Amino acid sequence: MDFFKKLSKSGNKTQGASSAQESKMPKTEVHDTIDFETPRPDKGDVKRVTVLIVGAGSRGICYTYYALNFPKRMKVVGAVDPRASVKEMLKLMHRIDEDKYFDDWREAAERERFAEAVIIATPDRLHKDPAIAFAKKGYHILLEKPMAVTPEDCCEIVNACKENGVILAVGHVMRYHPISRRTKELLDSGVIGDIVHIQHMEPIGYWHFAHSYVRGNWRNEEESTFALLAKSCHDIDLICFWMGNRRCVKVSSFGTLSHFTKENQPEGASSRCLDCSVEEACPYSAQKVYLKKALRGSFGWPVSVVCSNGVDDIESLTDALKTGPYGRCVYECDNDVVSNQVVNMEFEGGQTAAFTMMAFTRDLGARKTTIYGTKGELRCTGGGPIQVFDFVTNKETQYQAKIVGFMPMQLSAHGGADYYLIDSFISAVANNDPSLIISGPDETLRSHLLVFQAEKSRLENRVVHIDKDGQ
Numbered sequence: 303m304d305f306f307k308k309l310s311k312s313g314n315k316t317q318g319a320s321s322a323q324e325s326k327m328p329k330t331e332v333h334d335t336i337d338f339e340t341p342r343p344d345k346g347d348v349k350r351v352t353v354l355i356v357g358a359g360s361r362g363i364c365y366t367y368y369a370l371n372f373p374k375r376m377k378v379v380g381a382v383d384p385r386a387s388v389k390e391m392l393k394l395m396h397r398i399d400e401d402k403y404f405d406d407w408r409e410a411a412e413r414e415r416f417a418e419a420v421i422i423a424t425p426d427r428l429h430k431d432p433a434i435a436f437a438k439k440g441y442h443i444l445l446e447k448p449m450a451v452t453p454e455d456c457c458e459i460v461n462a463c464k465e466n467g468v469i470l471a472v473g474h475v476m477r478y479h480p481i482s483r484r485t486k487e488l489l490d491s492g493v494i495g496d497i498v499h500i501q502h503m504e505p506i507g508y509w510h511f512a513h514s515y516v517r518g519n520w521r522n523e524e525e526s527t528f529a530l531l532a533k534s535c536h537d538i539d540l541i542c543f544w545m546g547n548r549r550c551v552k553v554s555s556f557g558t559l560s561h562f563t564k565e566n567q568p569e570g571a572s573s574r575c576l577d578c579s580v581e582e583a584c585p586y587s588a589q590k591v592y593l594k595k596a597l598r599g600s601f602g603w604p605v606s607v608v609c610s611n612g613v614d615d616i617e618s619l620t621d622a623l624k625t626g627p628y629g630r631c632v633y634e635c636d637n638d639v640v641s642n643q644v645v646n647m648e649f650e651g652g653q654t655a656a657f658t659m660m661a662f663t664r665d666l667g668a669r670k671t672t673i674y675g676t677k678g679e680l681r682c683t684g685g686g687p688i689q690v691f692d693f694v695t696n697k698e699t700q701y702q703a704k705i706v707g708f709m710p711m712q713l714s715a716h717g718g719a720d721y722y723l724i725d726s727f728i729s730a731v732a733n734n735d736p737s738l739i740i741s742g743p744d745e746t747l748r749s750h751l752l753v754f755q756a757e758k759s760r761l762e763n764r765v766v767h768i769d770k771d772g773q
């Protein structure tokens with residue numbers, strides 16, 4: 303009876319329905335605004351850490367900007383890279399002594415230790431041997447992800463670091479993303495009760511996938527590694543980070559290489575985009591992905607990767623697109639890594655997680671996460687804010703991440719996580735305190751082993767049970 307009275311008071315049914323819905327809609331409260339942390343250089347530890355860079359490509363160079371911005375904390379004293387153009391650039395940036403440039407990591411590893419730490423940012427298949435050699439020489443190590451391309455090699459690296467008493471940080475930058483860390487704090491504070499399920503999605507971005515995983519460095523498993531390890535070991539690692547001490551006990555996975563195969567090449571397409579008559583209708587055309595961006599004056603990533611001679615101008619770019627890998631038709635490449643993969647996980651205690659890696663997305667890198675708990679639900683897309691809905695109060699609260707007041711532009715990628723990673727590593731070495739690192743050997747090994755098990759499940763088409771040793 304009361305229900306009908308309420309309806310008649312509201313005048314008409316549509317209005318009544320909408321105001322009833324409105325009264326049930328949660329109100330959003332803004333819990334905290336963006337909080338500026340004091341940058342680490344002001345925190346007192348002023349010991350300068352000397353660093354050798356092994357592999358001075360995109361990642362290796364990026365970390366060296368920390369030394370330029372915070373010269374009292376880090377100095378680059380040596381570099382290894384076979385590319386002459388890179389050496390010239392480093393020489394200008396860091397004034398490294400002439401005898402501390404090397405073409406190959408072995409030459410540097412044969413010398414007496416001349417730096418406290420080494421940053422290893424060589425291609426994926428060139429991580430294990432330098433990591434072990436430099437650990438034996440007593441260098442503290444920042445090793446790019448993935449640690450290595452087999453479970454055995456990952457274990458060997460961890461053992462070598464432990465046996466030689468050196469600090470190991472792995473380039474799992476997503477753990478250092480201010481939003482990931484804030485999410486972890488919220489989960490640990492019990493804001494959604496006990497975690498029941500994590501749903502996490504990584505949108506790679508359609509043209510980014512074509513750039514890196516069809517034409518570029520990570521396109522072919524033999525040359526680098528499988529896509530889940532190359533691209534998403536970050537994300538499986540994040541799920542483990544949020545799940546805390548719980549161990550994953552079962553995993554299943556499916557994935558395929560969709561679309562980027564010879565059968566899908568449009569009629570009339572050429573092998574190279576610059577002389578293709580149907581490129582206008584192709585979203586992956588190298589003219590769109592690189593040339594048009596450069597013509598607008600944008601020579602940053604991904605264009606910078608294409609002009610590998612170190613000269614960023616339209617002429618070099620056009621030459622590279624005519625002859626190099628990035629001008630190839632995406633339907634005629636030697637790519638074999640999957641474009642879409644799902645991973646289902648069950649953790650000790652029954653918690654579950656579902657991860658999706660997807661090439662065909664408009665968004666690039668802005669992860670979408672929903673974490674379901676016994677008392678609430680936490681949602682976040684990309685850089686936040688984090689939205690927490692409380693089942694008891696029926697209220698939604700927004701949380702922001704903490705960020706530093708000064709973030710060097712060159713270290714601001716991955717939501718500033720590049721800065722936090724190198725800052726944590728340098729602080730850990732300066733203070734001889736590995737606890738300052740949140741991507742250390744044990745947790746990184748655990749999540750890497752899980753990635754290998756997920757891939758095993760995909761390849762063997764079965765659920766894989768995982769023991770205490772991650773096997």
Ligand SMILES: NC(=O)c1ccc[n+]([C@@H]2O[C@H](COP(=O)([O-])OP(=O)(O)OC[C@H]3O[C@@H](n4cnc5c(N)ncnc54)[C@H](O)[C@@H]3O)[C@@H](O)[C@H]2O)c1
Nearest residue numbers: 357358359360361362382383406407423424425426446473
């Ligand atoms: N943490 C992240 O978010 C992230 C992002 C991208 C790449 N990565 C990883 O970082 C690593 C480097 O990637 P990148 O994008 O900088 O690649 P890149 O190709 O730009 O850099 C690799 C560099 O290693 C150099 N090199 C090759 N052989 C060498 C040798 N024998 N000794 C010393 N140097 C050598 C190359 O000349 C090149 O400059 C890869 O393992 C990659 O998967 C991590």
